[in-house]
Amino acid sequence: MKGKNACVLQDFAPIFVLAVSYINSLSYFVYEASLWQQKNLQHHPQKSSAARKAAPVKKSGEASKTSATAAPAKRTSNAAFMKPVTPTAILAAVIGDKPMPRTEVTKKIWDYIKRNDLQDKNNRRMINADEKLKPVFGGKDQVSMFEMTKLVSAQLK
Structure with missing residues (x-):
């Protein structure tokens, strides 16, 4: 062994x-x-914990006011986006001629694009123009989403 x-x-x-x-x-x-x-x-060398700036100490009255009675702040809209703009006659053929905020203009254009199935099937970032959108897009057959916002902004007063 x-x-x-x-x-x-x-x-x-x-x-x-x-x-x-x-x-x-x-x-x-x-x-x-x-x-x-x-x-x-x-x-x-790193600062010691004593050298770091200490957070301000709240008084007992302040802590109860902010946590108990404060309601969550309501989000306000940006005034520039909510200012009514008037579409030109070319754009009015797509979204209507009433003055509306920019956010509504964008929403109505996207509703029109989706309703008429104008997004490119292969590249969803591209928008195909129909006879109403072609003048808005400056005569182009197809534009990107980002170019579309630029072209639509030119059609607003």
């Missing part, structure tokens, strides 16, 4: 040597990393 075990251990001796050298090299890298970290901290 002793002869067989000794033979097996001899066969694994190169593997043990490789494992030990691997562990040594790994511990060397860990040692180098810790040295680098210490050196880096010496050159770039």
Whole structure:
């Protein structure tokens, strides 16, 4: 039995040597990393927690006012978007001639595009012009969504 075990251990001796050298090299890298970290901290010291600016302390009365009675602020609309604009006669053929906010103009144009299935099948960012939209698009057969907003803005007063 002793002869067989000794033979097996001899066969694994190169593997043990490789494992030990691997562990040594790994511990060397860990040692180098810790040295680098210490050196880096010496050159770039971080502020201590006492040196950091402390948050202002609220009085007990202020805390109860803001948390208990404050309702969530209602979002207000931007006045520039809500200002009514008048479409030109060319654009009025698509969305109507009444003055309306820019947001409504965009909504009505997209309703028209979807209702008439004018988005390109392969590239959904492209809009195909029909006979009503062609004058709005400056005679082009197809424009991108981003170019469309630019061309529509030119048709508003």
